[in-house]
Amino acid sequence: MSQLGNLVQICSQNRKGFLCAAGVSLGVIGVGILIKSLVKRRQRKLIQVGVVSELCIYPIKSCKGISVNTAECLEMGLKYGELRDRHWLVIQEDGHKVTGRQEPRLVLLTVSSDDVYLYLNAPEMEELQVPIKLSRSNSVKDCRVWGSDIQGRDCGEEASRWITRYLNNEKTFRLVQYELDMQPRRPHDTEKRFKPNDKVAYPDYSPIMLLSEASLEDLNTRLEKKVEMRHFRPSIIVTGCDAFAEDSWHELQIGGTCLRRVMACGRCIFTTVDPNTGVIDRKQPLETLKSYRKCDPSEQHLYKSAPLFGQCYGVDQTGILHVGDPVYKIIY
Secondary structure, eight states: OOHHHHHHHHHTTSTTHHHHHHHHHHHHHHHHHHHHHHHHHHHOEEEEEEEEEEEEEOSBTTSOOEEESEEEEETTEEEETTEETTOEEEEETTSBEEOTTTOGGGGGOEEEEOSSEEEEEOTTOOOEEEESSOOTTSOEEEEEETTEEEEEEEOOHHHHHHHHHHHTOSSOEEEEEOOTTSOOBOGGGTOTTSOTTOOBSSSSSOSEEEEEHHHHHHHHTTOSSOOOGGGTOOSEEEESSOTTGGGGOOEEEETTEEEEEEEEEEOOGGGGBOTTTOOBOSSTTHHHHHHHOOOOGGGHHHHTTOOEEEEEEEEEEOEEEETTOEEEEEEO
């Protein structure tokens, strides 16, 4: 009989025997789990696959991105100073989101900030100042983003008039801000590949989208008119790898940040908006991507006809990112 069996037999001969045996068993199980965890940690390897060449934040969904040298990578995306990625949103009066798909000129709207204000600029418009910390007297709007409900605090009548005038549309538009005490959207509710604790404010699905320079270069060899990285709006841009190498990066470490690949980024008509003119083409580069970046037939239920370009990541460990950071693939 094993030593554990002898101990159980001895303990069971008195009133505390059962509890003694159970405690020993649980202790053995606990030690086993600990050993397994330590073994896995020792087996974990980091293989460098590239280098961060650019970090981009898009404060207002569909607005022009801001390139930064360093950023906090938080659970809900990148943060630089007071600017958080896609934490502001243009909506219709009924709360439905407005993006560059419906209003292409949004891509020309630029945002900067200090500790107090957002500064909005757009062609032929005077600069608009929007307080970063909104008054609690401002109403909270119920918004709709890709079939999910989420709130946003209204940025006020002046911001509404400014955006409505800029977009020159018969509709009235409003600007709202996501506040951290509001309920986030849970991508897991619509796509089970995400973890239940993954969360976003106004991005389409994931807090981080990563794309390599080599993938863009490959696409441009197939196009008559070259496109820019800005057509695709990634958060993290990587250099020093082969085209589409990011398709196989399931877990990444960049500095102290750990990212988990969830799914590819299925591309839509928004990629055909020229980021320099705000004019929508509705054809390129989307048609070319469809010619060679279709999903596997087994995943058509997920991506349908959308071509794949870039990868969506969840954030498993927050940290600070810098341009020039090595990008490591985690393998076990």
